[in-house]
Amino acid sequence: MNRDYAKYALRRVLQAIVVVLLAYVFTFVVISVLPGDPVTNTLRNPQNGFTEEEITRIVSYYGLDRPVHEQLWDSLSRLVVGDLGVSLRSGLPVTRLIGEVVGSTLVLALSALAVALVLAFAIGFGTRYLPKRGGQGLLRAFPALFLSVPNFVVGLVLISVFAFQLGLFRVIDSEGGAATSFAAIALGIPVSAQVAEVLIANLDHEAGQEYAAVARSRGLGRTRLFLRHLLKPSSLPVVTVIALTVGELLGGAVITEQIFGRTGVGSLVERSVTTQDLPVLQAVVTLAAVTFVVVNLVADLLYPLLDPRVRLAGGRSRGKAEVAAP
Amino acid sequence: MTVAAVPSALPAVRRGQAAKVPPTVAVSFAVLAVVLSWSVVPGLFTAQDPVNGVPADKFLRPSTAHLFGTDHLGRDLFTRVVHGTASSVTSALIAVGIGVVVGGLIGLVAGFAGGWVDSVLARLVDVLLAIPSFLLAVVVVSSLGFQTVNAAIATGVSAVGVFARVMRSEVLKTRQAVFVEASYLQGGSRWHILVRHVLPNASRSVLMLAVLQFGLSILVIAGLAFLGYGDPPPASDWGLLIATGKDYPLAAWLVYAPAFVTIATVLSVNRISRWLRKTD
Numbered sequence: 001m002n003r004d005y006a007k008y009a010l011r012r013v014l015q016a017i018v019v020v021l022l023a024y025v026f027t028f029v030v031i032s033v034l035p036g037d038p039v040t041n042t043l044r045n046p047q048n049g050f051t052e053e054e055i056t057r058i059v060s061y062y063g064l065d066r067p068v069h070e071q072l073w074d075s076l077s078r079l080v081v082g083d084l085g086v087s088l089r090s091g092l093p094v095t096r097l098i099g100e101v102v103g104s105t106l107v108l109a110l111s112a113l114a115v116a117l118v119l120a121f122a123i124g125f126g127t128r129y130l131p132k133r134g135g136q137g138l139l140r141a142f143p144a145l146f147l148s149v150p151n152f153v154v155g156l157v158l159i160s161v162f163a164f165q166l167g168l169f170r171v172i173d174s175e176g177g178a179a180t181s182f183a184a185i186a187l188g189i190p191v192s193a194q195v196a197e198v199l200i201a202n203l204d205h206e207a208g209q210e211y212a213a214v215a216r217s218r219g220l221g222r223t224r225l226f227l228r229h230l231l232k233p234s235s236l237p238v239v240t241v242i243a244l245t246v247g248e249l250l251g252g253a254v255i256t257e258q259i260f261g262r263t264g265v266g267s268l269v270e271r272s273v274t275t276q277d278l279p280v281l282q283a284v285v286t287l288a289a290v291t292f293v294v295v296n297l298v299a300d301l302l303y304p305l306l307d308p309r310v311r312l313a314g315g316r317s318r319g320k321a322e323v324a325a326p
Numbered sequence: 327m328t329v330a331a332v333p334s335a336l337p338a339v340r341r342g343q344a345a346k347v348p349p350t351v352a353v354s355f356a357v358l359a360v361v362l363s364w365s366v367v368p369g370l371f372t373a374q375d376p377v378n379g380v381p382a383d384k385f386l387r388p389s390t391a392h393l394f395g396t397d398h399l400g401r402d403l404f405t406r407v408v409h410g411t412a413s414s415v416t417s418a419l420i421a422v423g424i425g426v427v428v429g430g431l432i433g434l435v436a437g438f439a440g441g442w443v444d445s446v447l448a449r450l451v452d453v454l455l456a457i458p459s460f461l462l463a464v465v466v467v468s469s470l471g472f473q474t475v476n477a478a479i480a481t482g483v484s485a486v487g488v489f490a491r492v493m494r495s496e497v498l499k500t501r502q503a504v505f506v507e508a509s510y511l512q513g514g515s516r517w518h519i520l521v522r523h524v525l526p527n528a529s530r531s532v533l534m535l536a537v538l539q540f541g542l543s544i545l546v547i548a549g550l551a552f553l554g555y556g557d558p559p560p561a562s563d564w565g566l567l568i569a570t571g572k573d574y575p576l577a578a579w580l581v582y583a584p585a586f587v588t589i590a591t592v593l594s595v596n597r598i599s600r601w602l603r604k605t606d
Contacts, residue, residue: 285461293456
């Protein structure tokens with residue numbers, strides 16, 4: 001088992017590294033091969049007042065006049081040593097630009113995840129606790145509803161009700177605790193739907209198992225049955241789902257940060273898109289891919305340790321055969 | 327005799343099928359029918375001008391004359407929502423089309439060819455899945471230029487990974503089936519097996535995913551339009567209407583009406599996709 005696990009872990013780590021490098025190349029290709037040349041378009045804008053000679057000098061300074069594959073090789077070899085290049089707009093190193101805002105997004109994403117988990121488990125518990133005809137159906141419809149509401153609408157409604165009408169938080173103080181919690185709710189609601197769907201399906205499955213019937217026949221109440229028996233086996237697969245929602249949290253942050261006026265990675269993306277700041281976009285996409293890959297790697301590596309029922313492809317059955325032989 | 331028998335048999339079949347459709351699914355189909363007809367013949371549902379308003383009638387509350395009220399230029403919001411439907415819905419269809427065709431092909435080739443081709447394509451799909459889909463759509467649309475068509479293409483690109491993964495797993499599942507082995511033994515060519523056995527078996531899963539992605543694409547495209555990455559005003563994509571509406575907090579209907587239409591549409595699509603999955 002241990003040797004199999006080590007092999008499995010090594011393979012997954014190598015795959016993760018390859019995926020991250022490819023994500024960087026992919027973004028580079030999308031940005032530089034697709035039609036449209038935002039860099040020279042910006043430079044040639046008459047408002048910027050560059051002469052033709054200056055443009056040539058700037059373009060060759062950034063190495064943009066060389067063949068695409070040379071540029072790619074260059075930027076890849078810089079990536080390996082942790083250099084993500086320089087922002088075309090501000091001239092500052094991209095790592096510094098991202099470093100300044102990454103904390104705010106991390107706080108937002110983690111609080112949104114917390115909101116999503118609390119909501120999902122509340123819904124999950126509700127579907128086990130409420131009687132079939134007393135609101136359970138309504139509760140079961142919640143994830144589908146959450147998945148159908150654009151997250152910017154949730155944000156706008158929260159702001160209009162809780163900031164403008166009830167005065168619970170001020171829009172100006174966008175990084176404050178109250179504003180952050182409401183931003184987290186807006187970002188967390190669609191995520192909670194994905195977690196809740198899997199959780200409800202698992203709870204239904206576990207509740208139909210014989211051990212649950214035995215526990216019920218021994219007179220265990222609904223709450224204790226949920227907490228002591230159903231919760232653990234049902235929430236283990238949720239680990240994988242949570243890892244998959246990382247993308248949702250990072251992508252959704254672009255809109256949520258814009259609505260709530262926060263300065264984070266999302267608003268940096270928004271600004272870089274309007275100013276066509278390609279190195280920043282490339283770095284953010286790579287960072288997002290790294291986050292996604294690392295979180296999913298950790299989840300996949302943890303999972304066989306958390307849930308002993310999971311077998312690694314082929315590994316466990318061979319172990320059993322060896323035990324059975326003598 | 328036979329002529330008389332045919333009409334009497336038809337309603338029986340129809341009634342039998344109708345009984346199996348839950349009421350919420352029937353409502354969902356009705357909502358989609360309305361939305362689709364809005365996008366095909368908007369003029370049938372409203373006689374007012376979506377672009378030029380009556381300035382004296384600005385910021386009117388929803389009423390019988392103006393179902394969704396009027397905006398800051400005195401334009402009827404219902405008319406603008408109806409005329410914005412075509413672009414909001416067709417761009418979602420374009421996105422799903424790109425996902426199905428490109429993703430489906432990648433999955434098909436990967437699953438069918440196996441070996442190193444499969445490994446290479448699997449890494450490509452991993453990359454597509456590792457980049458948050460909304461972020462990917464934003465980057466692609468920024469590279470192509472801010473237009474609704476490009477937003478649709480970007481959304482499609484961000485959906486390719488999911489379609490490829492589902493198609494590949496379906497192909498692998500079918501390829502191992504006994505009837506495919508039998509077909510090989512009877513001398514069936516790879517092409518024959520692909521067209522006759524693999525594609526029909528995979529199409530159901532891909533169709534269900536396509537319906538789900540259609541709803542998701544409406545949301546993503548609305549998000550891109552909300553950020554201003556689609557066609558500029560006077561276009562009236564739902565996301566753009568909501569984005570403009572949010573600047574007038576005192577006229578709350580400017581946000582709520584287009585938001586309601588968006589939510590109703592996506593909710594209906596999701597309900598239908600869930601129903602399809604259940605009847606599988």
